[in-house]
Amino acid sequence: MKPQLLVAVAASSLLAGCAAVKDPQEITSAPAPAAPIPVATGYFAQPGDLPLHAPDFTKIAESDYIPAFEQAMAIHDAEVAAIVANPAAPTFENTVVALETSGQMLERVSRIFSALTGANTSDGLKAIDTQISPRLTAHRDAIMLNPDLFARIKAVYDNRSAMIVTTEDAKLLEETYTQMVHAGALLTPTQKQQVMAINNELSALTTNFSQQLVQASKNNALVVEDRAQLAGLSDAEIAAAARTASSRGLDGKFVIALQNTTQQPLLSDLANRDLREKLFLASAHRADSGGANDTRDLIARIALLRARKAALFGQPDWASYAMYDRMAKNPRTAIDFMEAMVPALASTQRREAALLNDQIKANGENFTVKPWDWSRYAEQVRKAKYDLDEGAVKPYFEVTRVLEDGVFYAANQLYGLSFTKRTDLPVYHPDVSTYTVYDRDGSELGIYYFDPFQRDNKRGGAWMSNFVSQSHLSGDKPVIYNVLNIPKAPAGEPQLVSFDNVETMFHEFGHALHGFFANQKYASLSGTAVARDFVEFPSQVNEMWASDPQILAHYAKHYQTGAVIPAQLIEKIDKASKFNQGYALGETMEAALLDMKWHSLSPEQAEAIDTPDKVDAFERSALDALGLETDLIPPRYRSSYFNHIFSSPTGYSAGYYSYLWTEMLDRDSRKWFRDNGGLTRANGDHFRATVLSQGGTMDYLAMFQNFAGRAPDVTPMLEARGLVETAK
Numbered sequence: 043m044k045p046q047l048l049v050a051v052a053a054s055s056l057l058a059g060c061a062a063v064k065d066p067q068e069i070t071s072a073p074a075p076a077a078p079i080p081v082a083t084g085y086f087a088q089p090g091d092l093p094l095h096a097p098d099f100t101k102i103a104e105s106d107y108i109p110a111f112e113q114a115m116a117i118h119d120a121e122v123a124a125i126v127a128n129p130a131a132p133t134f135e136n137t138v139v140a141l142e143t144s145g146q147m148l149e150r151v152s153r154i155f156s157a158l159t160g161a162n163t164s165d166g167l168k169a170i171d172t173q174i175s176p177r178l179t180a181h182r183d184a185i186m187l188n189p190d191l192f193a194r195i196k197a198v199y200d201n202r203s204a205m206i207v208t209t210e211d212a213k214l215l216e217e218t219y220t221q222m223v224h225a226g227a228l229l230t231p232t233q234k235q236q237v238m239a240i241n242n243e244l245s246a247l248t249t250n251f252s253q254q255l256v257q258a259s260k261n262n263a264l265v266v267e268d269r270a271q272l273a274g275l276s277d278a279e280i281a282a283a284a285r286t287a288s289s290r291g292l293d294g295k296f297v298i299a300l301q302n303t304t305q306q307p308l309l310s311d312l313a314n315r316d317l318r319e320k321l322f323l324a325s326a327h328r329a330d331s332g333g334a335n336d337t338r339d340l341i342a343r344i345a346l347l348r349a350r351k352a353a354l355f356g357q358p359d360w361a362s363y364a365m366y367d368r369m370a371k372n373p374r375t376a377i378d379f380m381e382a383m384v385p386a387l388a389s390t391q392r393r394e395a396a397l398l399n400d401q402i403k404a405n406g407e408n409f410t411v412k413p414w415d416w417s418r419y420a421e422q423v424r425k426a427k428y429d430l431d432e433g434a435v436k437p438y439f440e441v442t443r444v445l446e447d448g449v450f451y452a453a454n455q456l457y458g459l460s461f462t463k464r465t466d467l468p469v470y471h472p473d474v475s476t477y478t479v480y481d482r483d484g485s486e487l488g489i490y491y492f493d494p495f496q497r498d499n500k501r502g503g504a505w506m507s508n509f510v511s512q513s514h515l516s517g518d519k520p521v522i523y524n525v526l527n528i529p530k531a532p533a534g535e536p537q538l539v540s541f542d543n544v545e546t547m548f549h550e551f552g553h554a555l556h557g558f559f560a561n562q563k564y565a566s567l568s569g570t571a572v573a574r575d576f577v578e579f580p581s582q583v584n585e586m587w588a589s590d591p592q593i594l595a596h597y598a599k600h601y602q603t604g605a606v607i608p609a610q611l612i613e614k615i616d617k618a619s620k621f622n623q624g625y626a627l628g629e630t631m632e633a634a635l636l637d638m639k640w641h642s643l644s645p646e647q648a649e650a651i652d653t654p655d656k657v658d659a660f661e662r663s664a665l666d667a668l669g670l671e672t673d674l675i676p677p678r679y680r681s682s683y684f685n686h687i688f689s690s691p692t693g694y695s696a697g698y699y700s701y702l703w704t705e706m707l708d709r710d711s712r713k714w715f716r717d718n719g720g721l722t723r724a725n726g727d728h729f730r731a732t733v734l735s736q737g738g739t740m741d742y743l744a745m746f747q748n749f750a751g752r753a754p755d756v757t758p759m760l761e762a763r764g765l766v767e768t769a770k
Contacts, residue, residue: 076120076124078120079121079124080116082113082114082117082147083113084109085098085101085102085106086110086113086114086147086150086151092467093467093489094488094510094518094521095521096489098468099468099469099470104167104170107151107155107167107170108174110151111148111151111177113147115177115178118144118147118181118185119181119184121140122141122144122185122191124140125137125140125141125144126191126194132194132195132198134198134215137195137198138198138214138218139214141191141218142214142515142564153507153508153510155170156507157523160500160525161471161493161497161525162471162497163256163499163500163501175246176242176245179241179242179691180241183238183241183242186221186225187222187225187226187229187234189227192222192227195219195222198215199219202215209739209740210564210739213567214567220367225237226354226355233354237351241351241691243343243347244344244348247343248344248689248693250340251341252501252689254336254337255329255337255501255689257334257335258336258337259302259328259502260300261335262325262327262329263286263297263324264300264317264324265292265295265297267295269296271317272317273312273314274311274313274314275312276433278535279311281532282531283296283297283298284296286298286299289498298321299496300328301502301527302679302683302685303325303629304326304676304678305413305416305417305678307529309322310418310420310421311418311421315414315415322414326413327682328682328683329683330654330657330680332654336682337682337683338657338658338681339653341640341657342648342652345360345640345641345651346645346648346649346651348363348641348695349643349644349645349648350645351363352364353644353645359641359642359643360696361638364695367573369575369742370575370699373696376638376703377635377638377699379702379703380631380635380699380702381635383631383765384631384669384670386766387624387627387631387765390764390765391628391670392671393624394621394622394625395624398419398423401419401422405422413675413676416625420621420622420625423621424621424622427618428614428617428618428621429614430614430617432541435540435541435611437600438598438600438601438607439539440538441494441528441537441538441539443599443601444539445492445494445547446597447597448544448593449547451596452548452587452590452721453555455721455726456721456722456729457726457730458723459479459480459481459487459558460479460480462477462478463475463477464476464478471493475492476489476490476491477489486519487519487558488557488558489521489522490522490523490524491521491523491524492524493524494526494528494547495526495527495528495529495530496529496530500525503527503685504525504526505524505550506523506524506525506557507522507523508557509522511557512557512558513564513565515563515564516565518565520557520558524547526550528543541588545585548588549581549584550581551584552581552582552583553580553581555580556569556577556581557570559730559734560735561735567737570737571738572742573742574697574700575697575700576700576704578700578701578708579707579708579711580733580734582705582707582708583712583715583729585708587721590720591609591612594606594612598612620763620764623765624671624675625675626763627765628670629676629678630702631702632675632676632677632678633679633698634702635664636661636664636665636679636681636684637684637694637696637698638699640660640664640681640687640695641687657681657682665677706754707754709759709762710750710754710759711749711750712758712762715729732745732749
């Protein structure tokens with residue numbers, strides 16, 4: 043039974059104070075025989091017949107999903123019932139491994155359905171998602187809170203000291219037991235019913251949040267009547283806005299689609315200050331202005347239910363409940379880590395604001411900087427201070443060349459991988475391309491799907507996931523996809539991307555490498571099946587190769603002339619990288635601390651936030667308390683569109699700090715690479731052996747120490763962010 047199909051889990055340290063379960067010795071020696079396992083039918087009944095069981099989208103219709111989910115849940119129920127009804131004494135194989143391998147059909151349909159609802163949804167898929175999500179939650183709860191199943195798991199767990207098992211076997215047993223405890227296996231029957239009711243409602247609420255946010259972002263795109271208002275944008279950007287307008291039946295107008303973050307990329311170029319303000323406000327208030335897609339009532343209810351659920355487990359708040367398996371271990375560690383940077387960050391924000399105000403005055407303009415001005419004038423200061431013009435950078439980064447000659451080339455140099463583009467595999471959208479990935483010995487390692495461009499029916503952001511997870515037990519190799527949201531150029535024009543998007547491509551492929559290098563027996567411990575505050579570590583490390591001179595020389599070539607990006611321009615990019623950290627680090631830090639504020643509420647505190655106005659007031663108070671310039675630099679996500687923390691029952695809730703925590707690991711690891719010769723196969727193989735191939739099989743601090751030879755150090759992160767002077 044894969045972890046992605048389970049409800050959220052909790053630490054064994056929460057056992058104190060919980061009701062005792064039935065002693066495993068009380069398991070009947072002659073359980074009632076289980077009903078026969080239903081015979082699966084339809085496309086999802088068996089692994090697909092395409093290479094590596096890649097999905098065949100030509101054989102799947104929307105009408106297939108509900109019957110497939112229903113059939114898969116019935117089969118899964120029967121498989122679990124057979125484990126419980128087994129007359130033999132509980133063993134690792136007949137209980138733990140049997141549970142691990144159950145639910146295969148449900149896994150297949152869930153993975154494909156999840157991919158489409160995230161990257162290529164439709165009204166039909168949204169309706170199915172609304173209908174099926176609570177049923178899936180109830181199904182998972184019924185398994186995780188099954189007292190007879192837990193009694194068998196506990197019997198094996200209690201006997202673990204006498205068992206002869208591998209390290210990975212022991213980890214699977216520990217994770218299975220702990221997940222069931224965290225789900226509520228040690229609660230009283232009444233408490234279990236309360237948990238199930240909360241889980242069911244959270245499933246519906248978070249599904250609604252995700253769907254409403256997609257629609258709100260689409261509906262609140264900025265409509266511009268007059269092309270003259272778009273002064274400062276390139277012809278390609280204006281054409282893209284016209285094309286978006288035309289696709290929405292607004293011929294002759296221009297539509298600027300909203301990205302998922304608060305700040306919008308075009309704010310740095312738009313000369314019209316009134317239009318900048320309108321664009322910023324459209325983004326910041328996309329889902330909090332009343333109407334059908336206002337998410338604030340959902341947020342209030344989600345926060346309350348999470349606080350109540352945590353209380354059932356004897357925890358003071360959701361953050362304490364959710365962080366049981368994290369590398370940071372508890373909220374205080376994460377909060378202290380972030381707050382230690384606040385004084386230097388606040389000083390940087392004020393210093394940078396003064397620079398921007400000086401630039402505004404130098405331009406002969408009579409106003410002080412506001413959030414909708416920040417990107418534009420920061421870009422002007424960057425040009426003046428570092429002589430770096432983003433417009434001069436983009437022509438060197440064409441999206442396919444970045445992928446094939448940059449991202450793939452770096453993987454070849456570090457790990458010996460090679461890639462062959464395919465045209466024979468069905469895809470879920472014409473923008474998606476596919477590649478076979480070959481390992482250093484020439485063997486087939488997996489299949490990779492790349493979906494780069496923004497669409498109205500795609501949720502914001504960028505991510506990686508699996509269609510098929512690696513497992514030695516099943517013999518499966520990974521089938522992995524990356525999804526991004528790069529604005530698409532008009533047909534026939536070059537698909538040029540910013541350096542930020544280049545780094546995102548390297549970042550998401552870092553997740554893909556974590557999945558491709560998985561080397562586990564059990565899929566639930568495989569690849570990226572690790573804690574929230576560790577999973578971003580390998581992906582962030584992979585970003586470093588985007589600016590490595592050897593890699594840049596191979597892919598950063600002018601789309602017209604083929605000339606390699608000049609060394610002086612690379613030097614400017616590097617020097618400018620520490621500029622504007624008051625904004626770059628500030629918006630992320632603010633969002634992470636806002637996440638913690640929401641999830642540090644007691645049930646009583648959460649109950650008091652019961653209207654949209656009170657949601658706004660809580661957010662305002664939480665941000666004001668941070669000691670940062672949040673009026674000038676708002677959080678990367680305001681509560682009403684904080685998809686990471688409110689769009690799934692667990693997600694990144696009480697976990698957005700992970701991006702900063704893993705940046706600490708990342709920056710320290712980059713120092714290790716530099717100190718040990720940089721881009722070499724020996725270094726790549728070492729990182730693969732100690733981190734990328736380990737999955738979730740060991741303690742994360744020990745994993746880092748195996749790689750670096752010591753505990754992590756925050757200093758390289760502070761240096762990279764310009765918060766302390768770089769050591770000479």
